[in-house]
Every structure is written in structure tokens, then in C-alpha cells.
Amino acid sequence: MSKDKAFVTEITPQGEDFSRWYIDVIKKAELMDYSPVRGCIVFRPDGYELWENIQRQLDQRFKDTGHRNAYFPLFIPESFFQKEKEHVEGFNPELPFVTEAGGEPLEEKLAIRPTSETMFGHMYAKWINSYRDLPLLINQWANVVRWEKRTLPFLRTSEFLWQEGHTAHEDEADARRETMQMLDVYTEFAENVLAIPVIRGQKTPSEKFAGAVDTYSIEAMMKDGRAVQAGTSHYLGTNFAVAFDIKYLSRENTQEYCHTTSWGVSTRLIGALIMVHGDDRGLVMPPKVAPTQVIMIPIGPPKTREQVIAKTDELFAQLKAAGVRVRVDDRSDVSPGWKFNEYEMRGIPVRLELGPRDLENGVCVLVSRVTGEKKQVPLDNLVEEVQAMLDEVHRQMYERALQFREEHFFSVETLDELKTSLEEKRGFALAGWCGSDACEKQVKDETGATSRNIPFEPAETKTKCLVCGDDSKHTVVFARAY
Amino acid sequence: MSKDKAFVTEITPQGEDFSRWYIDVIKKAELMDYSPVRGCIVFRPDGYELWENIQRQLDQRFKDTGHRNAYFPLFIPESFFQKEKEHVEGFNPELPFVTEAGGEPLEEKLAIRPTSETMFGHMYAKWINSYRDLPLLINQWANVVRWEKRTLPFLRTSEFLWQEGHTAHEDEADARRETMQMLDVYTEFAENVLAIPVIRGQKTPSEKFAGAVDTYSIEAMMKDGRAVQAGTSHYLGTNFAVAFDIKYLSRENTQEYCHTTSWGVSTRLIGALIMVHGDDRGLVMPPKVAPTQVIMIPIGPPKTREQVIAKTDELFAQLKAAGVRVRVDDRSDVSPGWKFNEYEMRGIPVRLELGPRDLENGVCVLVSRVTGEKKQVPLDNLVEEVQAMLDEVHRQMYERALQFREEHFFSVETLDELKTSLEEKRGFALAGWCGSDACEKQVKDETGATSRNIPFEPAETKTKCLVCGDDSKHTVVFARAY
Numbered sequence: 001m002s003k004d005k006a007f008v009t010e011i012t013p014q015g016e017d018f019s020r021w022y023i024d025v026i027k028k029a030e031l032m033d034y035s036p037v038r039g040c041i042v043f044r045p046d047g048y049e050l051w052e053n054i055q056r057q058l059d060q061r062f063k064d065t066g067h068r069n070a071y072f073p074l075f076i077p078e079s080f081f082q083k084e085k086e087h088v089e090g091f092n093p094e095l096p097f098v099t100e101a102g103g104e105p106l107e108e109k110l111a112i113r114p115t116s117e118t119m120f121g122h123m124y125a126k127w128i129n130s131y132r133d134l135p136l137l138i139n140q141w142a143n144v145v146r147w148e149k150r151t152l153p154f155l156r157t158s159e160f161l162w163q164e165g166h167t168a169h170e171d172e173a174d175a176r177r178e179t180m181q182m183l184d185v186y187t188e189f190a191e192n193v194l195a196i197p198v199i200r201g202q203k204t205p206s207e208k209f210a211g212a213v214d215t216y217s218i219e220a221m222m223k224d225g226r227a228v229q230a231g232t233s234h235y236l237g238t239n240f241a242v243a244f245d246i247k248y249l250s251r252e253n254t255q256e257y258c259h260t261t262s263w264g265v266s267t268r269l270i271g272a273l274i275m276v277h278g279d280d281r282g283l284v285m286p287p288k289v290a291p292t293q294v295i296m297i298p299i300g301p302p303k304t305r306e307q308v309i310a311k312t313d314e315l316f317a318q319l320k321a322a323g324v325r326v327r328v329d330d331r332s333d334v335s336p337g338w339k340f341n342e343y344e345m346r347g348i349p350v351r352l353e354l355g356p357r358d359l360e361n362g363v364c365v366l367v368s369r370v371t372g373e374k375k376q377v378p379l380d381n382l383v384e385e386v387q388a389m390l391d392e393v394h395r396q397m398y399e400r401a402l403q404f405r406e407e408h409f410f411s412v413e414t415l416d417e418l419k420t421s422l423e424e425k426r427g428f429a430l431a432g433w434c435g436s437d438a439c440e441k442q443v444k445d446e447t448g449a450t451s452r453n454i455p456f457e458p459a460e461t462k463t464k465c466l467v468c469g470d471d472s473k474h475t476v477v478f479a480r481a482y
Numbered sequence: 483m484s485k486d487k488a489f490v491t492e493i494t495p496q497g498e499d500f501s502r503w504y505i506d507v508i509k510k511a512e513l514m515d516y517s518p519v520r521g522c523i524v525f526r527p528d529g530y531e532l533w534e535n536i537q538r539q540l541d542q543r544f545k546d547t548g549h550r551n552a553y554f555p556l557f558i559p560e561s562f563f564q565k566e567k568e569h570v571e572g573f574n575p576e577l578p579f580v581t582e583a584g585g586e587p588l589e590e591k592l593a594i595r596p597t598s599e600t601m602f603g604h605m606y607a608k609w610i611n612s613y614r615d616l617p618l619l620i621n622q623w624a625n626v627v628r629w630e631k632r633t634l635p636f637l638r639t640s641e642f643l644w645q646e647g648h649t650a651h652e653d654e655a656d657a658r659r660e661t662m663q664m665l666d667v668y669t670e671f672a673e674n675v676l677a678i679p680v681i682r683g684q685k686t687p688s689e690k691f692a693g694a695v696d697t698y699s700i701e702a703m704m705k706d707g708r709a710v711q712a713g714t715s716h717y718l719g720t721n722f723a724v725a726f727d728i729k730y731l732s733r734e735n736t737q738e739y740c741h742t743t744s745w746g747v748s749t750r751l752i753g754a755l756i757m758v759h760g761d762d763r764g765l766v767m768p769p770k771v772a773p774t775q776v777i778m779i780p781i782g783p784p785k786t787r788e789q790v791i792a793k794t795d796e797l798f799a800q801l802k803a804a805g806v807r808v809r810v811d812d813r814s815d816v817s818p819g820w821k822f823n824e825y826e827m828r829g830i831p832v833r834l835e836l837g838p839r840d841l842e843n844g845v846c847v848l849v850s851r852v853t854g855e856k857k858q859v860p861l862d863n864l865v866e867e868v869q870a871m872l873d874e875v876h877r878q879m880y881e882r883a884l885q886f887r888e889e890h891f892f893s894v895e896t897l898d899e900l901k902t903s904l905e906e907k908r909g910f911a912l913a914g915w916c917g918s919d920a921c922e923k924q925v926k927d928e929t930g931a932t933s934r935n936i937p938f939e940p941a942e943t944k945t946k947c948l949v950c951g952d953d954s955k956h957t958v959v960f961a962r963a964y
Contacts, residue, residue, distance in 0.1 A: 033605060033608065033609075035554070035555045035601070035605070036559060036562075036601075036604055037555045037557045037558075037559065037592065040555035040556075040557060041555075042552065042553070042554050042555065042605055043552055043553035043554075044552055045550035045551065045552050045620065047552075048550075048551050048552045048553050049550070049551070051553075052551060068527035068530075068531070069527065069530050069531070069534060070524065070525055070526055070527050070529075070530045071524070071525035071530050071533075071643065072517070072524050072525075073517045073519045073522035073523075073524065073641055074522075074556075074594075074625055074627070074641050075519045075522060075641070076519075077518060077519065080518075092585075093584055093585060094584060095583070095584070096580045096582070096583035096584070096592075097580060097581070097582050097583070098578045098579060098580050098581075098594065099579070099580075099581045099582065100578070100579050100581065101577070101578035101579070101629040102575055102576060102577070102578070102629040102631075103574075103575060110519065110578075112556075112580065112594075119517070119518075122518055123515060123517070123524055126515065127515075138527065142625075143556055143624075143625065145556070147583040147584040149584075159555055159556050159557070161553065
């Protein structure tokens, strides 16, 4: 068996076992490794750089919409969680507690933050005095911990990295405007940066954030038909303002409670982009977050090697100067074929091949990771050609993901039809729902699917509940989810 | 008493009580606030943005020297600390432990990381197989926790933010080269970005990092004559490699232990830059990290207001487009005098004043926060003038800090002379030291000063130990330290 063949067979095909494919590919591409702490992973450099690229581009969007970053403590006193009733019920089962420090027991146990509404609430109450202090628009990049029973690298880990925006407003209208604005930011980011089409909508009451009035989400479809909640934005009403006494002097000289919001995305986006775009050859990285966007591979016989490498280095410098994240693999002890497989597995969006004949003709070959399409391009216009190819790869990825979702998006009338869609066709299903917790629970118990959200723009409007057959209150997307 | 006067008197003068000055100014300028968790602060947006600016510029230097970022778990199993004897002795008294999670006691207590040599060690042992995997050059940006008895915002807090570089090498020479390279990076950064002159040198054995063979530091002088250790770089020898079994197959086909290094700077740099540069009017921000570099204040009577503001907005756009971090304060309900005080207190490096007469003459006035110097500059060359002024402010700050340090740097022969230098003159003292722990301890017990480092380039070489009078082994910088 040739080396190249051995290489490819190390990744389990998606169709055989999607979960194994996922673990194979993230381990082999060195995105992560398991740590010795239960449910915690190590983000290796190529995995962490995905997060750095996500972070930088999201952060710019947050700043462009008037937010500033701050940093709040990792520890939250146990008593803080008691102040908002739904919040404590939602998070208590997942909290790790520090009970001793410096060799002595603590007077009050300290939770490791699972989210920071309570700490922000406490500080906002100190900082906000009058309507002139509003809106207060702060974001935090931080690690958070939720002691999960079942974990999966990137998608559900005990410790993860995220951003959490927390804002305070004069009234409901302004807070709701913020909630929607941030959902828009997440949508635009998912589609234009990660090449992931998402379904925007509102969570049902049983699926909303613990302590929120309304939760909105963007939901993405993985290649096994399961859903990943890729971002959430919450209108918290005055729930946390009442719990933490966040009041302000209004324009009418009265004391009023603030209306607050929170919104977040996390390192689970890394898991999502892998499961949306990857294929049997390995990862496929969205160009705008790929740690390496272009891999350059000089080819040809030893006698022309020096000349080809010299030109490769020159082109490398041009691309790098233009801001392209580019690498060269000019090792001579590894075959070009092996390298092609290696960088396809790592999901590098564009491969650039340069051989002696290309050199003579003043051209090189660009290869798309998505379609395998090869394009001969002139060297004297290389930067533009590479940038165009990266844009094209992004477009191809988005289109392919959207097409996949459309092919796996079903309309169902009954619970049995839902089961069939989930089992045989693997995907999302649009169904009517009467609005009762009981029917929603029955769906979950019998199919393992949860309501993902009530989409803002459903493909059609359903009239009957898929469980009880009563009049439908909402048209809902159901799916099994990570 | 006028509003302006009331304003200024809210800050305790440095000469009256330096510690109170420090707390007054960081609270008033809204860099931080105390949190409800002992020893933990909230980094408010202007404080956090200092860190973001430090982070971005340091990160570029790390990447330029071949390092990549990664992220390792917050939790470290208790048993990991036992593996390196000195390390556990150094850190055990400061560790907080998670003992329960998800409502159940943990099988093994988990420490919150105070530093991550042990976790990196564990993973490096898995990842490193052969000399081809070396050097391995990874940095991490993270929060760490040390349960300190006495805390001071930014300078010593229970939780703080930092970066920790961890590298593994084939041999001592390469690891020592890395150790020195990173000390050079820190030095260049402190001087060229933070405008802080530093003393480079080696720590004495009693002051080195727990588990290191050699520790090197950069030490800065605060305006009260105390020292802040502004960065450290450690050569760890094979101590952690032996403890965690980090071995590699050498070029000679033998199994060898790696030589490792670690190096870090933290949010204490924020405290340092405030204490080095601030004055009785408040903060003085180094231009290269200042959240706002230029504050624009339109002035003049109401009738010309609209015209002046229109021009201000136009100039604002020009400066912003050129990458200057600029803000406008065009409020009409606050006097220019009040604004001048306010932004001086906040330490904004350059103030730009624009009035109706300036407008007619096509000029504006730039004012340096350091010297108060005013400079009339032509509007059609504003970007260059502003950038030149920012460079000039940086230079002025560095020169002023260097001059202060030289005026407070003493040469002493005896313990009594050291006491006088510390008590009456407040500063650093250069002295001979025989190399014994006993003499070093006596200095600390009698004067409160510790050996800061053994400087690479002492102003003079001492021949006698300041305590016992025996032959000096090292010429050492002593100072009281934060």
C-alpha cells in the first residue's frame, strides 16, 4: 500500500461514522488535543488561530457598533446566583466551586463563571446613575466553565472561550433594538466570514436562556443533519435589573429599572465550521478565518529545483506583503502527492503549484480545496488572482452548505413524519406547534429532536401542531442538536 | 471654590501619599473598579483597552520571533504540582482549589492555574518525539490566579491577565538563546512602547522563579522610588522536562531531555506605566498604548460654534483615517477649562484646540500632556504634525522617566547607607553582595528592600558585600518593590 493511500484511509469516511470522522480530522489536523482535565481540551496553534481570526473580525464588528471591551472576575460569589430565580435553576447543576484557597477554606464558595450576567449586574448597579450613562455597551472576551456531563471537542467542553456582550438601556424598545442588532451581526458574520448559512429565529420558552424574557438564535446545519446553535442574543427585560438593582434617573426625573441584553458566541463556532464544511478528505477552512489561506508547493525535477524555489520565495513575499496568510512547503524529502493530501486534509483553501514549465510560461496553477478546480493564472497578476480565488472558494463553500441544507430541510405534518425525516433523511424539519410545553417535550422524548427556533422567515406557515393536531401557534424548526 | 478647582483637589498629591494618589487616579479615570470578590478587580473599558493595546503590540513581536498562540486548560490537577519540587513549594500557598462541580465532590482537587509550566509540560511530552519537532515555541494569553494576601489594583491582584510563553529546545544553548531573546523583546517593548526605561539583569537564587535554573528580569522604577518587576524570562534547564518526561530522539539517535524556557508579562504593566508616568494632575498615557491619543476640543463663542464644530469633525475624520486614536468633546454644557482638566487627568497625550481665529488662520493648537508645551500647527499638514507630536510626547516621557531614575539611583557601601537611600532619598541602590542567602535576608529584614536583579550593565562594580564586608560576588540592585 502506498504512503498516499495509507494517509487517506486514516480518516473515517463521514458516511461511515460522522462522529469518528470529526475526531479523526481535528486530531490529525492538530487543531486540538485532549487534556488531562475531564472535558477540557487544549487548543493547539492551528485551532487557536481559527479562534484568533474569528475574534479579530467579530471584535471589529462590536466596536463598529459602539461597544467596548472590559474584563470582569472569573469568580462569582455563590449568593449572586440566588438573586435571579430562573438563572440559578438553569446554571446551578453545571457550576464548579472553589471552596479553599491559600490553604484555607473560603467563607463563601466561589463559582467559576458559566456566564457573567450577575457580575455585570452588580457592577452596572454601581456605575449607572442617570439616563446620561445609557446605553452602556460592554463586551467581554473570556473563558467560562460549565461542568457538562457529555463533552465533545469545541462543541461542548467544560471550559470554553467566548465573548459575552452585556448592555443596559433606558427602555424596552432600545434594548430590543440592541438584541436584534447583535443577532444581525452574528448572522452577517456567520454567512460572510464563516460561509455558514443560518436560520434566524426565536427560541421557544423552554429553550430560552435562564433568566431571559426572549432569546433569539442563529442555527446551522451540520453535515450529519444535526443543528448547532451558533449564536444567541437575549432580551433580559428588567429581570436582572430588578435582581441587582440597576436603576437610573430618567429624563422625567424618576427612578427606573434598566432594560438589559446579553449575547454571545463561543469556540463552538470552530466545531460548527468543521462539521459544516469538512469532507472525506478532511477539513475545509473558510478562507477568511483559515490560519493558512494559501499553501505554495514548488514541483519538478532536482535540476530545476533551485530556480523554482527562488521564484516561489519571491511570490511568497508578494502574497505576504498583500496580507495573504501564505506558507511554502519546499521540503524535498516528501512527494508533491503526499503534500497535496496533507494540505487538503488540513483544509487549506487554495493550493498554489509552481513547476519549471510554469516558470517558463510565467504562470502558476491555483487549486480550489472545495471543487478541486485547477486554474492557470499569470504570475504578474498573482495577488489579484489569489484574492479572487479565495473569494470564489468562500462563495463555493457558502453555496455548497446552503444547497446541502436545502436538500436536508423537510416539511412535516406529524410526529411520525418527523421521525422519518430525522432517521432516514437526516436533517431539519419545519412543523406546526400548538405552543404547549407538553407537545414540545413529547417531540424530544420520542425523537431526540428539540425545537431549534421559531424562524423569522419560515418557508411556509403550518396550521396544525405536529403532536396534538390542534391549531398551530408557531411554525418551528425541529432537529437533533449538538 | 470653582468647579475646576474642586476637580483638581480630588486627587491626592503624589508627595503627600503616593498610594492614595494611585488609587484616586485609577478610580477617577475609570480604569478599574473593585469587584465583590476579594483581591479581584474589574478592568473597565479604558483600563482594558490599555491591555488590548499592550497585547496587540507584544503579540506581533512574539509572532515575528516565530511563536504561535495556543490555549491550555484553566484547571490543573493537584498531582501535577507535586512533580517539580521547587515549583510546588513556590506556588502551593497561593493556589485556589475547585473541590466540587455539578453538585458532586471531585475525585482529585483541581487548582486554578497560577502559571502553566506543568500543563504545558504534560502536553509537550505527548507532542515532542524527535528533534524535528523542536524548537516548540508556544505562547498563551490567559487569566491566572494567585491567592495573594495583600493586593493592589493592577500590580497585585488575585486574578490577573498575562501571557506565558513556553518553549522546548534541543539543548541548553538554544534554550538560553530563547531566554535572552524574550528578555530583549520585553526590554524593547517597555522602552519603545511604554516609554519605561528598565534595568536588565539576573535574579538572585532566592528571587528566581520556583523551578527555574536562572531567572532574568526587567525592573522599572516607580515615582515613589519603588521597583516593579515588569517582565521575567526563565531558563528552566531540564527541571520540567525530567518532571514531565519531555524527551526527544536526537540527531544522534539517542533519547534526550528537552531544555525548556518560560517567560511572561502581565496586567501589572498597567500599574507600572501609571506609577512611572503619572503626575499630580493625573495619568499620563504613553501614546503607543493610550486608548485615546488625541482629544479634540472646539472652543469659542456660540455664534462661531457651528463652523468650528464642522471643521473639527472634518479634521477628526482625517486623523481617524490615518489610524490616530482620536476623540472629540464638543459638549456645550461643560467649559473648555473643565475639559482641559478632565483630559489631563485621564492622561490623553495630546490635546487639540480649535477656535474661530485658528480657523481663519488655517491652524490649530496642539498641547503636550507631559510638558504643557503648546504648538500652533497648520491644518493642511495636521496628520503629520499630530504624529510628530505623539512621537515627541513618547520621547519626553521616556526622557523624564530616565532622568527620574538617574536622580534616584544610588551607590551604597553599607546597610546603613542603603537605609538612608531608601528612607530619605527613595530609590534604587547599587551594592556589593557576597552571594550568601543570609546577607540577602538581612537586607530584606532590616530595610524591606529585596535584591531586584544583578544588572547586566552595572554603573560600577562593587568589591565588598554591603552586609558582611566580605568580597563581593555580585553587584546587585536593591529596592523596595511592589
